[in-house]
Every structure is written in structure tokens, then in C-alpha cells.
Amino acid sequence: MNDMKDWLAGFYEMNPDAVEAVEEKIKKKPSTLTLAMELPAMDYCDKDFYKNLSEEHKKEIGLWLLMRYMSSAQNNPEHHLMMVNDLVNHNFNSLSKHPELQWKLLTLCGTNRKEFHPWIPPGKGIQKNKVEQALLGIYPLMKDEDIELLLKINTTEEIKEFLKDNGFDDKELKEIFKADPKGT
Numbered sequence: 001m002n003d004m005k006d007w008l009a010g011f012y013e014m015n016p017d018a019v020e021a022v023e024e025k026i027k028k029k030p031s032t033l034t035l036a037m038e039l040p041a042m043d044y045c046d047k048d049f050y051k052n053l054s055e056e057h058k059k060e061i062g063l064w065l066l067m068r069y070m071s072s073a074q075n076n077p078e079h080h081l082m083m084v085n086d087l088v089n090h091n092f093n094s095l096s097k098h099p100e101l102q103w104k105l106l107t108l109c110g111t112n113r114k115e116f117h118p119w120i121p122p123g124k125g126i127q128k129n130k131v132e133q134a135l136l137g138i139y140p141l142m143k144d145e146d147i148e149l150l151l152k153i154n155t156t157e158e159i160k161e162f163l164k165d166n167g168f169d170d171k172e173l174k175e176i177f178k179a180d181p182k183g184t
Helices: 002-014 016-027 035-043 055-060 063-070 077-089 099-107 130-138 144-153 156-165 170-176
Strands: none
Touching (some): 035 063, 035 099, 063 077
């Protein structure tokens, strides 16, 4: 245990900025800005909410997180999903230097009544089957629709021959096609 304390003491002597960063993190108070404040402000279309926040709260606001919440609502879910997708999600990262604009776009999605916004986690992504992965290895820029079409119009034997011509050996082909002839 003393070895660790000695090492840290030596580290902090060589890196005084690290001590300040650690002390600053310890002193930092938990945020007083909560979802219970932010979500109703969006629901009631309060465009000035962001402008009236302190500088500290402006740094803490999570606009991506708020966009996720705002896109789901218990009442009128279609409205919220469509509005957030059309107004906010489109070019969201391009507007990252303009958080007040992002906030105002989120408020345009409100319905002027309090809504319950359940959390819907982001998707994990769709796993491709082994045949699709092998084809993507050969054609990395191919679209999903094109791969699906390639699998539909070719027989299993033709796909195996194509993969073999592109450097796959018999052992790899057996692994790719072992679950299902088309690899699905």
C-alpha cells in the first residue's frame, strides 16, 4: 500500500496539473439541472429555457439524451418521433456548435402539454449473417439491399464458388455455410 502512495506522490510532484484536476473533480458539486426540469420545458415549448440557464448548466445539458427522450412519448408517439427525426435528428452533429439552436429545435417538437417520455435505449445494430459478412469483406462499400439481392438471385453453389474464387478455402466455406445453406 505504501508503494502506491509513494508512486502517487512522485507522480503528483512531476505533474502538478494532475493534482489540480483531481481536486477540482472532488470539489465539483452534482448538477442541479434535472430531466424533471428539462422535459417539461420542451413539452411546453419553452424556447428561452436554454438561454436562461447558468453557464455551468449550459455545459451540463445533454442535448443528445434529451433528443432520445423527446422522440418517445406515451401520448401521441408518432408526432414526437416524426418531429424529432425531421427537425432535430437530421444534421444533429452538424449543429453541435450551436446548442441553443438544438434546444429550440427540440422545443418545436413539444405539444404544449406535459407528456411522459419513456427511455428507449439506442439499438445495438443488426448482426449480419456469415455469408453477408464474407461478401462485405470482398465488397466493403456494398449496400445491404445489394447484398440481399445478390443472395436472392444466386444459388448457394454459385455463392460458394464466388467466395472460393476470392480466396476462401474449404474450411472457411464450411464454417460460413454450416448453420444454413444461405448462411442465415
